[in-house]
Amino acid sequence: MALIKPPTPAIAPAQLHLPERPERDCPLLLAQLNDPRPEARRWAARDLLDCPSSSGAIVAGLLQETDHSVREVMLTTLVRVGDATAVAGLVQCLRSQDAALRNESIEALKQLPQAVAPIMRQLLSDDNSDMRIFAVNVLESLRHPEVENWLITVITHDPHVNVCATAVDLLGEVGSSAALEPLRQLKTRFAAEPYIQFAADLAIKRILQE
Structure with a gap:
């Protein structure tokens, strides 16, 4: 009669010695x-x-x-x-x-919209106008519900024409009816700046068409 080999006992999970992922140095x-x-x-x-x-x-x-x-x-x-x-x-x-x-x-x-949002007002009020422009550039793709309000604050209060021009360009893309009056006021504030007149009119037109 042929000999029957006894089954190999199963190894319990606790007995397995798998290599652990090395910790980062x-x-x-x-x-x-x-x-x-x-x-x-x-x-x-x-x-x-x-x-x-x-x-x-x-x-x-x-x-x-x-x-x-x-x-x-x-x-x-x-x-x-x-x-x-x-x-x-x-x-x-x-x-x-x-x-x-x-x-x-x-x-x-x-x-990083959620991480940047708490410091956005600080960036938009930086003493350096270039930094304020960079902050507006960040807003371009920042998915945050306050983007339009931040831009309206810029065109209402920022004294630098280039900062306002950058904000107006973006408002033409994301602005709602809430931005219409601030845009008209911006035109009055920078009445001698042709680009502001052009960009504000374009933003107003786009908003009204939506």
Whole structure:
């Protein structure tokens, strides 16, 4: 008679020894942000997403980073973290002399409507008119219910014609009937500015056609 091999006993889950995911070496990753090799900095910026309180170091690296691919990953990580330090760092980048970094930071801030909203009034009242223009540019794609009100505040109170012109262009796209009277008042306030007259008339026309 043939021998019957006894069945192999099942291994209980508790007996399985599966390899655990190694923890990120956050201090090492932070150090690698200063590595002379772009690929090392790029991987570090990506993996720091798993390290708490790394936004400040990423911002510091971003402000001096010259490699486009590394900068792109740093910006992506800051957007995904989206904490107050990340937002403050992106705002700091708006003051950079590097036009490309400013534009990249604007695009990054557009992706953080809830995090940016609490500081938007502060940005729109910045002493630097360029910063106020950048803030309006952020509003262009910022999905937030206060966008129209912020723009109306700009065209009602901002003394700089270029800031108001930027806001008027956007109001023509997102404005409602609530913006009609402020737009007419803006025309009166800048009666000698041909572009304001043109842009305000265009915005009024678009709103009335909706």
